[in-house]
Amino acid sequence: MPDRSRSQLPDEALLEASGNGDRQAFGELVRRHQSWAWGVAYRFIGSRDEAEDIVQAAFIKLLVASGRYRRTARFKTFFHVIISRLCLDHAKREKPVQADDYPELADSSPGQEEALMTSQNAARVRRALDSLPPRPRMAVVLRYYEGLGYDEMAVVLETSRKGVERLLSRGREALREKLGSR
Amino acid sequence: MLCRNCHTRLSAYLDGELSGRELWDMKRHLDGCASCRAHLAELEALDAPLASPGTPEMPGDLEYRIMARASREYFDARDTSRFRAIARRWLGPTATASALAIGLLLGGLLGWNSHGGPISEQSTLRTENAVFASLSAAPGGSIEAAVLAGFDGGGRL
Numbered sequence: 001m002p003d004r005s006r007s008q009l010p011d012e013a014l015l016e017a018s019g020n021g022d023r024q025a026f027g028e029l030v031r032r033h034q035s036w037a038w039g040v041a042y043r044f045i046g047s048r049d050e051a052e053d054i055v056q057a058a059f060i061k062l063l064v065a066s067g068r069y070r071r072t073a074r075f076k077t078f079f080h081v082i083i084s085r086l087c088l089d090h091a092k093r094e095k096p097v098q099a100d101d102y103p104e105l106a107d108s109s110p111g112q113e114e115a116l117m118t119s120q121n122a123a124r125v126r127r128a129l130d131s132l133p134p135r136p137r138m139a140v141v142l143r144y145y146e147g148l149g150y151d152e153m154a155v156v157l158e159t160s161r162k163g164v165e166r167l168l169s170r171g172r173e174a175l176r177e178k179l180g181s182r
Numbered sequence: 183m184l185c186r187n188c189h190t191r192l193s194a195y196l197d198g199e200l201s202g203r204e205l206w207d208m209k210r211h212l213d214g215c216a217s218c219r220a221h222l223a224e225l226e227a228l229d230a231p232l233a234s235p236g237t238p239e240m241p242g243d244l245e246y247r248i249m250a251r252a253s254r255e256y257f258d259a260r261d262t263s264r265f266r267a268i269a270r271r272w273l274g275p276t277a278t279a280s281a282l283a284i285g286l287l288l289g290g291l292l293g294w295n296s297h298g299g300p301i302s303e304q305s306t307l308r309t310e311n312a313v314f315a316s317l318s319a320a321p322g323g324s325i326e327a328a329v330l331a332g333f334d335g336g337g338r339l
Contacts, residue, residue: 023249023257030248038240052241059248063256125231143197144232150199161199169193176224179231 011075019066030059033076036146037083043141044087046126054090058083073155080146080156084138091134128178136171143168183211188218196225 006014006028017025037058041051061082069078129137135157142148142156153164188211194200195208212219241247 021257021260023253026252026257027245027249030245034244034248035240038244042238048238048241052244052247055244056248056251060252060255063252121231140232144229150194150197165191165194165199168197169190172193172196172225172228175228175232179228180224 012069012071015062015066015069015075018063019069026059026063029062033079034059037079039145040080040083040141041087043129043145044138045090046130050090050094054083054086058086061086077152077155080142080148080152081158084142084156088134088138091137124179128175131178132171132174136167136174139164139167140171140175183207185211185215185218188212188215189221192218192222192225196222 006017006025009017009025009028011029011032014025014029018029034055037055038051041054041058042048045051045054058079062079065078065082069075129140132140139153139157142153148156150161150164154161157164157167159167188208191200191204191208195205200208212222
């Protein structure tokens with residue numbers, strides 16, 4: 001199958017083809033989805049190396065699970081489930097990861113000061129996220145950075161809408177304590 | 183609505199997930215409660231810091247590493263497995279044909295002698311007994327030994 005036709009195929013068809021041994025179909029899936037997958041993993045874990053391991057493992061699991069995939073589920077939701085499970089399993093197994101350090105800028109010229117504040121703020125957010133228990137942390141990542149609605153989050157986190165609301169509420173209250181002005 | 187109930191539903195209100203009576207109750211409470219309005223404002227203020235840039239760039243060779251791992255752990259293993267299945271399918275009938283040929287040859291050796299025709303029934307019986315005795319002699323029984331036993335038992339060609 002030529003590359004042009006693969007780039008026009010929907011994700012669901014590419015996944016089926018990948019499961020049947022079509023490497024180029026799988027390559028197209030990787031190109032389309034590696035960026036946001038990386039974003040979810042990194043924002044949850046906070047370490048580049050760990051995030052990359054998660055993303056690689058997620059794509060392999062996607063291949064292995066392709067035989068079980070049913071087109072009744074959206075591909076992205078299916079992949080979100082895989083990534084979330086890997087991140088949550090990782091959090092259960094590992095001690096809290098030392099998040100990547102954000103570079104402190106020595107130069108205090110006006111433009112650099114703004115960059116320094118941005119960097120410090122990013123480090124503060126990172127620490128706040130890392131302080132959350134895994135499931136509320138994943139709920140915050142899915143809501144704030146992936147923009148998922150409650151129904152989709154319920155599928156991804158394998159809970160109910162009420163469960164999603166509770167997780168987000170816990171996450172937000174904890175972040176409010178860490179990042180709030182008081 | 184009490185403040186503690188309001189606090190538990192503020193997340194859903196913030197995300198536009200309330201509707202109908204729940205939404206009406208929430209708005210009515212917020213209109214009359216400065217404390218809960220302040221609480222809501224603090225939750226809304228999380229948007230800015232959480233949205234600030236903080237995700238390092240994705241590794242440039244991530245795609246390459248994913249594809250390399252997929253080749254090793256899935257595609258190559260799958261191709262090897264399929265090759266073995268195909269090989270078994272082709273060798274299976276071949277092995278069966280070989281066994282059949284040996285069987286026919288053995289049958290020919292047992293039923294005929296070289297001097298013109300089928301041998302006597304008694305001679306056949308002696309030969310068959312010799313062949314079966316050889317085949318059943320464990321662990322030494324073999325087709326070769328059975329053929330030789332056929333000669334020894336009078337199954338002359």
